[in-house]
Amino acid sequence: MxxxxxxxxxxxxxxxxxxxxxxxxxxxxxxxxxSLSVMGKFWRASTPARLLNSRLFRREPNFGVAxxxxxxxxxFGADVxxxxxxxxxxxxxxxxxxxxxxxxxxxxxxLARGDTxxxxxxxxxxxxxxxx
Amino acid sequence: xxxxxSRLVGAAALLLLVLGVFTAGVFAMREPFAxxxxxxxxxxxxxxxxxxxxxxxxxxxxxxxxxxxxxYPPLWPLLLTVATRARLPYDDLVATPLWPLLxxxxxxxxxxxALRWNVAPPFALLAGAALSLLPYWRxxxxxAEGLLLVFVLAAAxxxxxxxxxxxxxxxxxxxxxxxxxxxxxGLVAALAAAVVLALARRFRAAxxxxxxxxxxxxxxxxxxxxxxxxxxLPTAFxxxxxxxxxxVAALAALAAEAAPAAGLALAAAGLxxxxxxxxRRRRMVLAWAALYSAVLLGSFAFSRFxxxxxxxxxxxxxxxxxxxxxxxxxxxxxxxxxxxRNEEPLPEATPPAPAPAR
Numbered sequence: 001m002x003x004x005x006x007x008x009x010x011x012x013x014x015x016x017x018x019x020x021x022x023x024x025x026x027x028x029x030x031x032x033x034x035s036l037s038v039m040g041k042f043w044r045a046s047t048p049a050r051l052l053n054s055r056l057f058r059r060e061p062n063f064g065v066a067x068x069x070x071x072x073x074x075x076f077g078a079d080v081x082x083x084x085x086x087x088x089x090x091x092x093x094x095x096x097x098x099x100x101x102x103x104x105x106x107x108x109x110x111l112a113r114g115d116t117x118x119x120x121x122x123x124x125x126x127x128x129x130x131x132x
Numbered sequence: 133x134x135x136x137x138s139r140l141v142g143a144a145a146l147l148l149l150v151l152g153v154f155t156a157g158v159f160a161m162r163e164p165f166a167x168x169x170x171x172x173x174x175x176x177x178x179x180x181x182x183x184x185x186x187x188x189x190x191x192x193x194x195x196x197x198x199x200x201x202x203x204y205p206p207l208w209p210l211l212l213t214v215a216t217r218a219r220l221p222y223d224d225l226v227a228t229p230l231w232p233l234l235x236x237x238x239x240x241x242x243x244x245x246a247l248r249w250n251v252a253p254p255f256a257l258l259a260g261a262a263l264s265l266l267p268y269w270r271x272x273x274x275x276a277e278g279l280l281l282v283f284v285l286a287a288a289x290x291x292x293x294x295x296x297x298x299x300x301x302x303x304x305x306x307x308x309x310x311x312x313x314x315x316x317x318g319l320v321a322a323l324a325a326a327v328v329l330a331l332a333r334r335f336r337a338a339x340x341x342x343x344x345x346x347x348x349x350x351x352x353x354x355x356x357x358x359x360x361x362x363x364x365l366p367t368a369f370x371x372x373x374x375x376x377x378x379x380v381a382a383l384a385a386l387a388a389e390a391a392p393a394a395g396l397a398l399a400a401a402g403l404x405x406x407x408x409x410x411x412r413r414r415r416m417v418l419a420w421a422a423l424y425s426a427v428l429l430g431s432f433a434f435s436r437f438x439x440x441x442x443x444x445x446x447x448x449x450x451x452x453x454x455x456x457x458x459x460x461x462x463x464x465x466x467x468x469x470x471x472x473r474n475e476e477p478l479p480e481a482t483p484p485a486p487a488p489a490r
Contacts, residue, residue: 001406006469010406014258020396021266022265032158042162050223105180105189
């Protein structure tokens with residue numbers, strides 16, 4: 001292979017890779033004005049509003065509100081039982097537990113199955129009466 | 133290459149680097165960290181540490197080790213905690229500026245590694261640009277590999293002189309020990325580096341790297357886990373879990389997952405194939421990347437979970453580390469092909485050979 005051909009081939013390969021990567025990077029934030037607008041709203045919001053509007057609770061704000069309420073009312077020393085409906089699939093129940101553990105850290109969150117009423121979940125201190 | 137072409141390459145590289153870090157920053161900072169592993173592992177631990185101020189809280193939130201991997205080393209959650217210390221209560225949005233900072237640091241360390249390997253500055257800058265443009269930065273904000281990349285790339289910059297200069301060997305050991313405090317993969321990175329150094333007959337450097345990572349990271353953290361974990365923690369891998377079917381399923385899943393990136397991988401392989409001198413000079417780096425990838429991808433055959441699921445969940449985050457270390461070598465290969473010059477590194481200073489005894 002002649003040096004000129006080698007130079008051209010290498011330049012084309014590198015340019016192609018960098019252009020693909022740059023395009024993907026741009027796509028991740030496009031349209032930029034929307035990304036910047038979302039960023040502005042989040043940075044102006046309060047800490048609870050940020051959490052409730054994050055991708056964690058966007059689809060289940062009631063669950064987020066209930067967790068924030070428990071987080072305010074329970075001491076860090078108390079643990080929490082999250083009760084979910086019997087019919088809820090295991091993966092969905094586990095996802096709810098992880099979200100609860102995240103918001104309520106450093107408390108331990110255990111999962112239980114049972115009657116949850118219309119909300120679809122119930123939160124209780126473990127042991128009962130852990131709330132002040 | 134002419135001076136104007138060199139300037140053009142440098143300007144394009146700088147522009148791409150800025151684009152990479154800017155998009156990583158906007159992507160991470162436009163909403164709080166809240167992705168899967170951030171919620172289940174890193175953010176959970178950071179919040180627990182922030183509120184309790186105690187390492188014991190890492191084990192209390194998940195005493196059975198069901199989802200948060202309490203046995204993972206704690207450096208990234210600690211850094212998240214420190215970064216948000218000024219803000220009470222813990223706020224996941226306040227931690228997000230760490231992400232573009234890590235992307236910038238990793239990019240600059242890729243530039244530094246390339247410069248230390250005698251790559252011309254415009255091409256070294258291209259290495260930094262490519263690093264900042266890796267999709268990882270815009271796919272997994274808040275995950276621990278961002279910090280791991282910084283330490284591993286800092287180590288890559290020292291690898292060439294490790295075993296030759298005492299300072300470089302010490303710095304290599306420190307960076308890889310910090311990597312081992314970041315993720316279990318960091319310990320694999322350190323031990324793989326030790327193996328490669330030993331193969332290159334740099335035995336003292338190999339010993340120092342391995343001993344430092346084991347004695348100053350793996351061992352103390354194992355003692356903390358043993359003391360604080362209320363019960364034996366489950367592991368994701370076990371020798372007894374090996375099966376040939378698992379290995380085949382993992383391989384098939386890897387091939388299917390990685391297929392969309394095949395073009396990029398072939399382009400990188402093509403660049404290296406065009407630069408035989410770079411291939412020869414960077415054989416240690418290539419050997420490290422191959423060993424690191426083989427160990428971690430091979431471990432899927434020992435997964436206690438469905439190995440295909442395990443691969444789909446983590447293959448790209450595993451391979452981003454060796455890929456990042458290969459990027460300065462790719463920049464060197466491009467420079468070799470584009471300039472037609474093969475700048476051999478200056479010979480290391482060695483003491484004069486003693487005169488033969490008479």
